[in-house]
Amino acid sequence: MILGIDIGGANTKVASEDGKIVELHYIPLWKNTKLPQVLLDIACRLKPEKVGVVITGELADCFPDKEAGLSSIIDAVNNAFSDAYFLDSNGIFTKEKKRSIAAANWMASALLVGGEYKGCIFVDIGSTTTDIIPIQNGIPHAARTDFERLKNSELVYSGVLRTNIAALLKSVNLNGETCGISSELFAISADAYMVLGLISADQYTCDTPDGAGKTIVDAKRRIARVVCADLTEIGESDLLSLANQVMEKQVRDIKEALLTVAKRRHIGKVVACGLGEFLAKKAAEECGFEIILLSEKYGAELSKVFPAFGVAQLLCKYH
Amino acid sequence: MILGIDIGGANTKVASEDGKIVELHYIPLWKNTKLPQVLLDIACRLKPEKVGVVITGELADCFPDKEAGLSSIIDAVNNAFSDAYFLDSNGIFTKEKKRSIAAANWMASALLVGGEYKGCIFVDIGSTTTDIIPIQNGIPHAARTDFERLKNSELVYSGVLRTNIAALLKSVNLNGETCGISSELFAISADAYMVLGLISADQYTCDTPDGAGKTIVDAKRRIARVVCADLTEIGESDLLSLANQVMEKQVRDIKEALLTVAKRRHIGKVVACGLGEFLAKKAAEECGFEIILLSEKYGAELSKVFPAFGVAQLLCKYH
Numbered sequence: 247m248i249l250g251i252d253i254g255g256a257n258t259k260v261a262s263e264d265g266k267i268v269e270l271h272y273i274p275l276w277k278n279t280k281l282p283q284v285l286l287d288i289a290c291r292l293k294p295e296k297v298g299v300v301i302t303g304e305l306a307d308c309f310p311d312k313e314a315g316l317s318s319i320i321d322a323v324n325n326a327f328s329d330a331y332f333l334d335s336n337g338i339f340t341k342e343k344k345r346s347i348a349a350a351n352w353m354a355s356a357l358l359v360g361g362e363y364k365g366c367i368f369v370d371i372g373s374t375t376t377d378i379i380p381i382q383n384g385i386p387h388a389a390r391t392d393f394e395r396l397k398n399s400e401l402v403y404s405g406v407l408r409t410n411i412a413a414l415l416k417s418v419n420l421n422g423e424t425c426g427i428s429s430e431l432f433a434i435s436a437d438a439y440m441v442l443g444l445i446s447a448d449q450y451t452c453d454t455p456d457g458a459g460k461t462i463v464d465a466k467r468r469i470a471r472v473v474c475a476d477l478t479e480i481g482e483s484d485l486l487s488l489a490n491q492v493m494e495k496q497v498r499d500i501k502e503a504l505l506t507v508a509k510r511r512h513i514g515k516v517v518a519c520g521l522g523e524f525l526a527k528k529a530a531e532e533c534g535f536e537i538i539l540l541s542e543k544y545g546a547e548l549s550k551v552f553p554a555f556g557v558a559q560l561l562c563k564y565h
Numbered sequence: 566m567i568l569g570i571d572i573g574g575a576n577t578k579v580a581s582e583d584g585k586i587v588e589l590h591y592i593p594l595w596k597n598t599k600l601p602q603v604l605l606d607i608a609c610r611l612k613p614e615k616v617g618v619v620i621t622g623e624l625a626d627c628f629p630d631k632e633a634g635l636s637s638i639i640d641a642v643n644n645a646f647s648d649a650y651f652l653d654s655n656g657i658f659t660k661e662k663k664r665s666i667a668a669a670n671w672m673a674s675a676l677l678v679g680g681e682y683k684g685c686i687f688v689d690i691g692s693t694t695t696d697i698i699p700i701q702n703g704i705p706h707a708a709r710t711d712f713e714r715l716k717n718s719e720l721v722y723s724g725v726l727r728t729n730i731a732a733l734l735k736s737v738n739l740n741g742e743t744c745g746i747s748s749e750l751f752a753i754s755a756d757a758y759m760v761l762g763l764i765s766a767d768q769y770t771c772d773t774p775d776g777a778g779k780t781i782v783d784a785k786r787r788i789a790r791v792v793c794a795d796l797t798e799i800g801e802s803d804l805l806s807l808a809n810q811v812m813e814k815q816v817r818d819i820k821e822a823l824l825t826v827a828k829r830r831h832i833g834k835v836v837a838c839g840l841g842e843f844l845a846k847k848a849a850e851e852c853g854f855e856i857i858l859l860s861e862k863y864g865a866e867l868s869k870v871f872p873a874f875g876v877a878q879l880l881c882k883y884h
Contacts, residue, residue, distance in 0.1 A: 276775070307749075307774065307777075308775070311786070312795045313797075391793075392794075393744075393793050396745040396793055397739075397743070401745065402745060403749075410732070410748055410749075413731040413732055414748070425712075426721060426822075427715070428624075429693075430729075431729070431750055432626060455626065456595070456626035456627070458629070473712055474668075474710075474711035474722070475711075476631045478631075503745075
């Protein structure tokens with residue numbers, strides 16, 4: 247069995263090449279050092295022949311630079327698995343430590359998608375970020391580093407779970423009045439989608455900003471703090487409105503990036519995956535683009551760990 | 566001796582009524598439970614007859630609501646000091662636990678300033694927030710809660726140390742190109758001002774986002790992460806430009822709020838204090854307003870703990 251592993255800063259995703267194994271492990275690299283042990287556990291439990299690996303966790307701020315981050319993550323993988331292949335941002339597998347391995351998880355997904363949909367914009371909306379990858383003649387055409395992709399609108403650092411609401415909104419409209427917001431990490435996008443009923447507590451697979459629970463009232467308490475209020479001061483309709491403005495802003499940002507990339511590449515079809523697929527659908531529809539959801543083709547679970555599935559499938563074909 | 570204490574979410578400030586004692590303690594309430602012990606130490610060491618106290622820390626997200634936050638902080642004060650008086654947001658001292666004690670530190674400063682400058686806008690730019698308080702005939706006229714002050718532009722949740730750069734900028738201009746930014750807590754305003762040479766490592770009195778040091782190269786590393794880069798990818802001039810854009814955005818936000826308040830109240834004079842006085846000066850000058858710096862009148866140290874000094878002076882007059 248061939249296993250794909252996608253090691254991000256916050257989440258490590260695992261999928262087998264046949265799609266029967268799907269795992270999501272919340273491992274915030276900047277907070278703890280669990281990754282080596284979790285990889286050993288996976289190796290011991292699933293016993294894959296080979297593993298294909300993509301890495302984005304090198305940006306986590308526990309590492310002084312990307313080289314140090316890559317090196318540490320690659321060592322952890324090689325310590326757990328005897329036969330590991332790393333996909334780089336040129337779509338090439340390597341066993342060496344190379345800088346080009348950094349931030350390549352989108353390449354795994356986009357190569358797999360490109361095999362089927364020759365011309366499209368591949369959109370993966372995850373917990374933290376949104377990849378917007380133009381594919382022409384089956385070939386992914388995004389820039390090779392996150393820094394360059396941010397400039398190209400091929401990366402929007404906004405996701406459905408971990409995004410600080412203060413990074414999305416500068417002010418909110420409450421019942422016709424403009425209200426400034428707190429710049430603390432008081433509430434995240436997951437809180438807004440909990441309150442809107444668009445994600446469940448099970449899908450809230452990251453820490454809460456205040457360390458409190460994942461009930462709707464906990465989420466409301468966090469959202470109230472965004473305007474320096476508690477639940478005695480702010481009403482239900484203002485809370486819902488605030489949560490809605492979070493969603494509208496995320497859709498607007500993704501839509502803007504989509505339009506920029508679509509215009510540059512002359513593509514009007516979107517293929518989307520990730521826990522935030524529903525946002526990609528909204529954004530694509532507002533652009534008047536055709537939208538294909540990978541959850542409908544592969545199932546919701548695989549859609550959420552698509553880079554891991556992609557790298558497993560690619561390694562399978564490669565060998 | 567009468568002591569004033571200003572207990573914020575991140576900092577606890579202390580000043581004696583004669584201005585001879587000035588202390589700043591970084592005590593992030595959401596992270597640790599050091600406050601009761603620090604207050605006991607202060608009581609034991611300085612032995613004040615009475616203490617005047619203002620509180621804003623009740624919003625810290627270790628507390629389920631403001632009432633619980635206030636109650637816990639008031640208990641810690643009363644446990645340490647036998648004769649403590651709490652100033653409320655109406656400018657009245659009380660020994661009772663009252664909701665109106667919440668978020669009243671600006672009232673202490675503004676009453677003191679109002680005694681001297683009858684008509685002005687008092688601006689206190691601290692580590693985390695900016696208070697913009699209109700004073701007419703010596704009387705402060707801001708709304709009584711942070712939620713209402715955010716709506717009135719009397720509170721801008723932006724400061725010179727702890728503000729997440731992701732909450733300030735949506736994108737940056739790097740050498741003519743627009744670049745998106747990461748929504749993580751990768752760098753704070755203190756990093757920008759370190760890089761710009763406007764604050765020293767000693768003045769960086771809060772935790773660094775990555776737990777690393779407070780040298781200029783540490784700050785640069787953090788700022789590079791804001792655009793998903795490390796120091797091998799981004800040049801010196803882009804880093805300086807990014808830091809400058811942080812300052813420009815903070816000045817712009819404060820200026821906008823100043824203009825709103827000034828227009829509503831017909832006041833064109835600003836009296837400023839706090840570690841971020843230099844930003845208030847820039848904003849006021851851009852508005853064409855007269856600017857008075859309290860650091861020039863009282864010294865830089867007192868200017869930084871002005872609410873603590875204010876409440877000490879008020880208690881002195883009150884008794």
